[in-house]
Amino acid sequence: MKNIPGLYGQRYPTVGCAVSGYYSTEHQNYNANWFDEIINGAVPNIDFRLRNLSALYLPSSLQGEPPVPKNVIGGVAAIYATHHQKMMLIDFEKPEVAKGYVMGHNCLTDFWDTIDHPFQSPLRERFYREEPAAAARRYESPEPADFQGSGIYSPGYRYPITSAEERRMSLAVHLDRISFIAKPYQDVSCRVRGPILANLNHNFCEAWLASSQPRAWDKDTHMLSIDWLLASPKAAYRTLFPPDYDEAMVNRRKSIPSKSFVVKNGKHSAQLLRTQPERGEKSVKECYANLTRQARHYIFIQNQYVQYEPWAEHLRDCVAQMRRSDYNAEIYVFILTSTPERDGMDLHTYGVAERLGQSDSMVVEHADAVQNAKRGKSAMPLTPEQLKKQGINVVMGSLWTCAVKQEGWPLRDEDYEEIYIHAKVAIVDDVAFTLGSGNLNMRSMAIDSELNILSDAQDVAYKLRCDLFRQCAIEEGPSEKGSMVKIHAKWSEIMKENLRLKGAGQSLLCQIVNFHVDRKPGQPLI
Template sequence: MLDNYWDDSEHSLNTRAPHLGKNCVTPMQDVSSIVTGQVLWDINYNFCQSWDRQNNTQWGTDNIETDLMEQRKRFVRTDYQPNTKLGAEGKLLMAQIVRTYDDPDVEDIMQVYLKNIKQTTSYIYTENQYFRFPPLVSAFIEHWERMRGAGREGPIHWFAITNSSDAGIGKGTKTTNDMLRLLGRQDVMPNVAKAVREEELKWQLKILDIQETKVRNDALNYIPAAKPLLNQNLKTVEEQRQWVRQEMTRIEALKTENADTADTADDNDETKETNLTRELGYELSDNPGIKAHICTLMPKDKTGKYVHTYKKQGKDEPAEVYVHSKVTIMDDVFTFIGSANLNTRSMQLDTELGILTECHESTQALRKRLWGLHTGNNPAANPDKMHDYQVAAKAFSSWQEIININKKIANSYNCALREFLRTDPDISRMD
């Protein structure tokens, strides 16, 4: 077990003796659950099926059980009864197990996400190690277009807690950028956004070069009557090339703009609308139907104050709570807790497991517990009745106020919430 798992909700940078708690600097945010009842039968099925796989490896010299799928046949679903002594005052919930599995091919977690995001009407909350599954945003945009056609005016609000650190974001900045582009929030990872756009424009130039070569080769065999058409084709290619070069010049200017103040970008006035996505030349609806806060979490130092840097061998090092959670909540009624990250691997390739419930009472309680932890128990930022999108809009504004305050007040932060900001321009594509 990773030492970080012994962290608690204080998320302190302090280390403790190995037998007393977390024995490493980096705090970890995670969400666990106790499950009883018939849903355990399904969890056991997944475990036994995985255990019996041909590629399961014997570790050490201990005897291991085999043919677990055969052994479990003596059990039936009704053998697993709920333990009313555990959970939220013994309240019984309807629950379902969903999974990603490679053989046989199962993508239930992805299907659950894509289906339920098309049913949300007020807000989405994701607390996840990664934030890079663009099909989820695409499905939402499709859902919003239908809602707008039916007369919906107010947006749906997306509250996201994730990682911006090298260790947390891993090798997936390209797909993270794709997700942010669809949401119109490339401002939180601006240098990757600019580098990706520059790559795209360079590819467009190469394609235009190929097109020009084809037109000129065709000209070798042209008949006189076709000369005007060939000239027009060459003119069109050249006009497109000039536009691409102008765009590359403009993007280069954006890359160097405010370069000297990159380290203090989070001190700027964030009450104004950012539109880096439009500045980079992407189409973005004036009313996309969604507003998104992309946030990270700050830990506490030895004195109990929230910090976003700490001293290591005399140098300032970034301090960020490592978000390991895989939790999604929608409209204070839908909850997913599992092992699946918001990325392609977890949705379509790896072996993952999750449990989902549909219960307002338990979902709201979980959301309020998490938001209370992240917002410093700010009641305006953590209200009841979040199924009402007007209430969600007010909560969204309260989060914005917290974000603004935590940008302007150095070394005196009032809670863990901090806007995501990653200035490293490196583009990685492993996931």
């Protein structure tokens, strides 16, 4: 279970961390003590639940999907579903003030940042590569006796550095050496009001009835438990025989009609989308398919993972179909994604990049593909020029920030920092958008529990596009539904120039940089 640090107590301080590392001792203790209090009922107005997802429904959900990687890691991942939804529902039982959030954000201090994403901001979370308390114990010893010097009025006198002070100074240096500030994080969430809150409540109540209260000993035994296999029988039992409190709450909420949430002068429509294998839902996948099919001018995608090859193939098929129908306008595709956090994600990322003419952005895979083509084992990788002839223009980049450059001194490699894209956003033609928890990978399309929002609110889609363009590339682009030809070409130039500047130790023009991975790929993951 990820992104709930402290649930498993001080025995497993790194389980649940979003980052591979330790919090400060004080932070770890706070997290663990908070969960102890909640689980033991010390705070009666907080009811905390855990929701496990069963593996029993995954085989049917995976039908029609690409084959699962034939390795141990890939096989295990294919039967381990996670609850990946991110939503909040506030004051639902007071419709006049109720509001909700469909989010990309996780509720962690690890994910705090500003839209400027400053380099190494001390306001972001600090992590440690080893447990700080264990490091501190290595520097402990009794305090020395008081210094018996000649007095503070002696000429040249200064307070001596005692052995205890030396140890404290050494510890401070050591902790600084083993610590690091969390990466800048880019994310997008959406606040909603209106009848869609009834749908959010339905989603919440379904999950609530399928959840369970953690017990105090769970944190010590969870690593050995098989709850994830039993999730469906347990959920079915709770649905048939819900606790009185749960049943009363759910029924009370059900009794509130959706029209109670209608907002005066509300002008937008929106729909919730889910990936929910146990209910046979894959509407997040359907949303991406439909948005791509309906695109007539541009698609903007900012996503943590762009690793779903069927989407790239679907894009090319859709444009080819339009051209066969004599619609010959070109499609402009903007993709922003992070460097894959694990090398096991590289091959699926390459699968998308290669299909969209970006093969050379992943050096090792591209070289292998070229060699295989020369041996007659496959075709040469698709080039941007070849893709353009098919009517598709693609830029694919990552987001970076850098330190302030000092006059006469080049920036070092460590003075550049990638902005970790955690957002899951797609905008089409300034007329529709989706955002939420769903990544563009097979896990989000078919395995994990996901929640997105889809809206045809054109003014919101346009403003969201302008805000994101301005944030990462300074310029917001054309007017509403304007031509993307010039801004697409400009992005391509800026991305290439920023990659050159980064290699030359110079300041970046803005955040967008050509997507670039140069390492040997690992065993494929999903």
